[in-house]
Structure formats: C-alpha cells, structure tokens
Amino acid sequence: MADWMKEDAALEDLFAAARRAGPEPSGAWLARVMEAAEAEQAACRGVDRARVQPAADGGGLWALVMGVFGGWGALGGMLTATVAGIWIGFAGADRLDLVTGRLLGSTENLGTVVLLPDADLFALSVVE
C-alpha cells in the first residue's frame, strides 16, 4: 500500500477514535446552561406580559381592551365599519345611493375637485 494511503487510513482511524471519545461537558455546566435557558424564558415572558397588561395607575379591563385594539381611533373605525356592513346587508347594494346621497348631497360633480383654485395661487404669488 502506498505511504499516503497508509497515512490517510491512519488519520481516518484517529478521527474515528476522536469521534467515539468526544469531550463531554460536565453536569454542572449543563445545569448552568439550563438555568440560563429558564432565566431567558422567564425574562421573555415578563416582557410579553408587560406588553398586554393595563397600566398600574388604573383603567382596568377597559384599558386592556383599548390597548389590544389600538385606542379610541381604531375602535371608532371598527364601529363605523360594523354599522356600514349591517346597513349594506339589510338594504342591498342598489340602495347605497341613499347613504351617499344623505351624507354627501348630490354626487354628480364629485369627479372634479379643485384643490388649489387659481385665485389662491394668485394670492400666494402676491404674498411672496
């Protein structure tokens, strides 16, 4: 057998022996790692709890609900969407003009909205 083959086989032998007798950590070290794992878990749970718990200065359950949904603005939006959904459900899509008509008046000219009329542009140039 060629020298390099012998050498390679011997090295493979040595690797195999090393794999079988791999260094093992002590029990005390494993216990420390486990302790750290549980401490990190507890710290993580603490952060999660703080995210959803109501403030200590009061508010109770209502404040918790507000926190979860994102405050008054979000609740108002949800309420509007709910009422609109109920209305569409009862009245049908063909009666939607009743709502838009009442809220916006005539909708015939809604396609052309002048955001900055010419007169205002003239006023601005005078001021400058």
Add this chain to the structure above:
Amino acid sequence: MALDALTEVSDEALLILYGNGDRAAAQSLTLRLGPLAFRVAYRMLGDRAEAEDLAQEAMLRLWRIAPDWRSGEAKVSTWLYRVVTNLATDRLRRRRGVGLDEAPEVADDRASALERMMDEDRLAALQAALAQLPARQRQAVVLRHLEGLSNPEIAEAMEIGVEAVESLTARGKRALAALLSGRREELGFGHG
C-alpha cells in the same frame, strides 16, 4: 410537554416550543445541543474551561434568538456550529494577536511540540496537532472529520463555498498528517 415526549421532535420545533415558554423544550435543547456546542468549542480551543465559557455564550445566543427564529431558513445545529466556531476564531485571533488565515500552515516548532507530547495518548496528540492548524482549516477539519458534517453543511456554517471547504479540509488533513508523522508508531501510523 414531558421531556421524554420530545425525543423525536426536531431542533427547530423544540426552539419554537422554547420560545413559547415550554420548560421541557429548554431542557431537551440543552441536553441535545449543549454537548455539541461544548465539543466543538473544545476542539477549536483545546482548553476545557475556555470551551465551557464559549459554549455557554453560544447557548445564551441561541436562547435569545429563539423568539425571532425564522422557520426553514437554517438548521438550528448549523446555526450553532457557525456561532461556536466564529466565537472560537475570534478568541484565537485575540489570543495570538495575528491574522490566523495568514499564519504559517504548520508551525516551525512542531517537532519540539510533538516531543513535549510524548506521554500523551493518541487523542491528545490529535488535539495538539489541531491546535497548530490555522483557524479556518481547524474549523473545517473539526466540522468534517470530527463532527461528521457534509461539505454543503460546512459551507453553510462557515459561510463559504463548497469548493473552499474542500480545499480547507484537504490542506488541514495534509498539515495534520505532517504534524503527526513523527509519531507514526505511537499513533498507529504505518501499521496498514
């Protein structure tokens, strides 16, 4: 969840369970991955106390990444191999104060180093020879020949190409053979 029920669960599923606060998952992951982290750290550093310290740091990083772990991106063990070997490389670099990849492939005083190891057994000789390899070669040899990873897995852990892995392991093996060649009889070389 009971610890014995987790033996068939993948590392990734365990990590997600851990992130959700499952205590048994913490225990199972520690027993499964702790020895791996320690073993690789020891192979890289050659010092038990330092290996324990480094492996503990790597495990702490694992616990901290658990809540943000992105499923399917990498194997947990590959991620851990990468963290341990990178931390070890940093330490070796600080220890020696030179760019390890620029270090000579085989130290000049290898003969005297091997003389000093005359009373040690085969595995200690291997460990001492490993310690003389440049960090990247040592990393590749440890992962390939002592941890049994495939070349693509090593490429992922070391963030290099498969060809570079092949080159590193081949050069590492040649250097090891050269370092150990003076102890052929003692180490079982030349009995084929």
